[in-house]
C-alpha cells in the first residue's frame with residue numbers, strides 16, 4: 006500500500022494513503038449539488054469540514070492505538086485512507102476481549118467529540134429557532150461557521166454508525182469476529198465475518214447507486230470488500246503459519262564457526278550470515294555485513310568473536326514459523342539460528358520466510374505476469390489454493 010508520512014505523535018507515525026485523494030474527488034463531485042450556495046464556494050467549505058472530519062478520524066484511530074498499547078500491542082503507524090483510518094499494529098489481538106476493547110475505543114472517541122459538540126449545536130438551534138432535525142441538517146450544508154460545527158457533529162455520529170457496521174475492516178466487523186471467535190474459533194469466525202462484510206458492501210454499493218445516484222460511494226464499497234478479503238487472507242495465512250514448524254523451513258548447517266577462529270575463516274563457502282557456536286551451542290551471529298566491513302578495513306588478525314553480534318533471536322525447531330518471524334521482526338533480525346534441544350542445527354532467514362509467505366499468499370498479478378495465466382490457474386488449484 007502506497008502512503009506518505011505526514012507527522013509523528015507519541016511514537017506513532019501518521020500517514021496518508023493514496024486513496025485519500027478520492028475524498029477530494031467525492032467532495033468536488035458529489036457535494037456541489039447539495040449546497041444552497043454556488044458549487045465552488047460550497048466545495049471550499051466542504052473541504053474545511055472534511056479536514057476537520059479527518060482530524061476526528063485521526064482521534065478515532067488514536068483511540069484504537071492507545072487502547073492497543075494498554076493490551077501490550079505495539080502500534081507502528083496510523084494511516085488515513087478514503088474509508089477512514091487504519092492503526093497498524095504489531096499483531097492483531099487474538100483474545101476476543103482485547104479485540105472488542107480495542108475496536109470500541111475508536112467509536113468511543115467520536116461519541117465523546119459529538120457529546121462535547123452537542124451543547125453548542127443545541128445553542129445554535131435554540132438561537133436560530135430550529136424546529137425539526139431537518140433544519141439542523143440543512144444548516145450543516147450551509148457555508149457558515151455554525152454550519153461547520155453542526156456538520157462536524159453529524160460527521161462524528163456518522164463515523165460511529167459507519168464504524169459499527171458489522172463489516173471488515175470496520176470496528177463492527179472486528180467485534181463481530183471477536184463474538185464469533187468465542188463460539189466457532191478464530192479462523193471460522195473470521196471467514197463468517199468476511200462474508201457478512203462483503204455482503205454488506207454489495208448492499209451499500211447498490212443502495213448508493215439507486216438512492217443517492219452516487220458513483221464514488223460504490224467505489225468506497227469496493228474498497229471495503231477488497232480490504233475485507235485481505236483481512237480474511239491475513240488471518241488464514243497467520244493460522245497456517247502458526248501450524249508450520251520452523252524446523253521444516255530452516256537451512257541445515259554443519260555447525261557454524263567458533264568464536265576463536267580467524268575472521269577470514271568465516272568466508273569459506275562465500276560471504277553469508279553465519280551462526281557462531283561453541284560446543285554446539287549458539288553464542289552469536291556473524292552477520293555478512295559485519296564480516297565484510299571488518300575484513301574490508303583490513304582486520305585480518307581479528308577473530309570471529311570480535312565481529313559477531315550477541316543480540317540474538319534463537320529459535321527452537323518446534324517453534325512456529327509465525328512466532329519466530331514475529332520475534333525476528335521485533336528485534337530486526339535478518340536471520341535466526343535454529344536449535345534442537347539447545348544444539349545448533351541450521352538457520353532460518355527472512356528470505357526463507359518470504360519464500361513460505363509467497364507460497365501461501367501468491368500475488369496473482371505477479372504470477373500472471375512472470376509465469377503466465379496458466380501457472381496462475383494451476384497455482385490456484387494447488388495445495389495452497391483456496
Ligand SMILES: [Zn+2]
Nearest residue numbers: 111112168176
Ligand atoms: Zn475504528
